[in-house]
Amino acid sequence: MPPSPTGRRLRIGIGGMAIESSQFCPHRSTYDDFRITREHALLDRYTWARPDGDLAELVEWVPLVHAVAVPGGPVERAAYDRIKDELTARIRESGPLDGVVYDIHGAMSVVGLADAEADLTDAVRAATGPGTLISAAMDLHGNVSRRFAERLDLLTAHRLAPHEDAWETRERAARKLVGRLVLGKGRPHRAWVQVPVLLPGEKTSTRLEPAKSLYGRLASVEALDGVVDAALWVGYAWADEERCRAAVVVTADDPELAVAQAESLARAYWDARRDFVFVGPTGDADGCIARAVGSPARPFLLSDSGDNPTAGGAGDLGYMLGRLLANEELASGRVTALHPGITDPKAVAVCFDAGVGAEVTLRVGGHFSAGTGPHAEPYELTGTVTALEDAAGPASGGPRGNPAYDGGGRTAAVTRGGVTVVLTERRKPFHTRADFGALDPLGYDLVVVKIGYLEPELHAMAADWLLALTPGGVDQDLLRLGHHKVLRPLYPFDDEGFEEPDLTPVVL
Known part of the structure; x- marks a missing residue:
């Protein structure tokens, strides 16, 4: 040059x-x-x-x-x-x-x-x-x-x-x-x-x-x-x-x-x-869980897409945890699942005070979202603290090229039946193998992550996967969110009878 x-x-x-x-x-x-x-x-x-x-x-x-x-x-x-x-x-x-x-x-x-x-x-x-x-x-x-x-x-x-x-x-x-x-x-x-x-x-x-x-x-x-x-x-x-x-x-x-x-x-x-279609096969939470449990593919990944913190979700909903434990195969432990990471600093503190091996009763989730809707209330969980980790330093270096992502502070894993949930002190994504810390996602039948489409390492890890259309601040079903300030007409909010738009560019 x-x-x-x-x-x-x-x-x-x-x-x-x-x-x-x-x-x-x-x-x-x-x-x-x-x-x-x-x-x-x-x-x-x-x-x-x-x-x-x-x-x-x-x-x-x-x-x-x-x-x-x-x-x-x-x-x-x-x-x-x-x-x-x-x-x-x-x-x-x-x-x-x-x-x-x-x-x-x-x-x-x-x-x-x-x-x-x-x-x-x-x-x-x-x-x-x-x-x-x-x-x-x-x-x-x-x-x-x-x-x-x-x-x-x-x-x-x-x-x-x-x-x-x-x-x-x-x-x-x-x-x-x-x-x-x-x-x-x-x-x-x-x-x-x-x-x-x-x-x-x-x-x-x-x-x-x-x-x-x-x-x-x-x-x-x-x-x-x-x-x-x-x-x-x-x-x-x-x-x-x-x-x-x-x-x-x-x-x-x-x-x-x-x-x-x-x-x-x-x-x-x-x-x-x-x-345009979803990047993977979709379904509601219960349907996706049932299909994953019944599949021979392991690990089977599920996206808890409505509460994805890397798209703007709160990352604190316990909704998917409740649906996992409502499945008899998972609740009994015949099938295992790892579900990171619900943001709940109070629950993390209780786990650290109790120590690994202790039984705890927690109200999981709702740190930001409690009171905002029927799916945002905390889930009452009784389980055993199975892992504690202080991941204050950098983890994956940032999904989507974003250097803001770090280790999420302290994390606590709690197991009930076949389900292990990872609770985080701060909002944190789980996109790479390093993000899981000492827990090995390959050791579980299901891995349920708060994400939308799978980032490259998760995509490579998954033997199969489904995009669960769950509720939350980044609900994939836009029509049920309640937009009212967007400029209409706008697809998909308006479709039938939508006149051809003027797509003439303006030179700036």
Whole structure:
């Protein structure tokens, strides 16, 4: 890559704020839920920003601040304002910046705001001034309103779900930005269009058609002469805001080419809206448990999808535990199941006080959700403490490329009949073998995880699996959640008699 037009190293800041927030989840995300990274530790997150990286001679990377949290409920306004204020202050204090790599998610909800990412981006743009190029790296489950997109110069998103390309996406956003600055090209055109479709991520996995082909097109569009980037967002289904819907942005130096390609992608997504299916076979909790118990496949994995903390669920519902112990084969111990991880710090404390081998009676679950519905009440469990572990340090390094995930604090395993439930002190995913700690998931007939589609290590572990359509803050059945602020008409909330939408992109 040639030197910059000015003959000096480019100054590019890195920062952002990332969380996925379900507005149907009773949990509230506080400042303490975020992992805040600053100074050299921030640059160390990105291989291309390290001193030995191949861009070091071209770029002086300026660490701003980055905040990332495990998905959950809406962010408390005070926490959001505190992080926004630090980010914008650091931008102003850093001196003139040629560019900013803006590392965000796109599905953050903040109490009292209708479009949190647009509000944050307004503040970032005000701090940088109009001459700084901002390049956003996003999750494909984010939302892209016009107000948000107008403040950006470049924006791209993951092309895989599960997000095995999360770090690749961040690098693409950085390298595209450096390329524009080195060549002195400035701000490209962005053809933006929203598509009136809102689907859960478990129906839009790129492992399956039609998402596989739709996302597979993006690289070929990007390769066209004059195109800088092509991105497709499915939107975030568990927030209730006008911006929640699919979107396409094609970034190019040729505005007519950008419009044509964006409209083609948007039309293809709209035409395929009824073809999207769940990433695996589904059923209600009892039906899935019965099928798993009766199957010879071991281990048989079940997704407790409605309470998935990595999509924004509370992760504290004892509903699935109750359904497991309602099955006679599991209750008797003739079949075994491992069910991590219900967030319940009080129950964990009781187990640690009692010690391994002690019998305990607990009211499991409902730490955040008690009183919010018939499925959210604690489950009364009498069982034996079979394992205790303090996993305060990093575990898997973060599913979906998210460095906010850690060991979840202390965990306690309690066994009743054939069912062993893992209780966690903090909200925690179980996505990799390391996340299970000393417990061996391969030693159980069933493994029931609070997740949607299986992350790669779980997918490889499963002899078979089912997606249980369970209740919770990220219920896969969107129609029973009660959206009332999304912009209608919107598929699948509206279907019959739905007029063909205007999918003409706007050039920003």
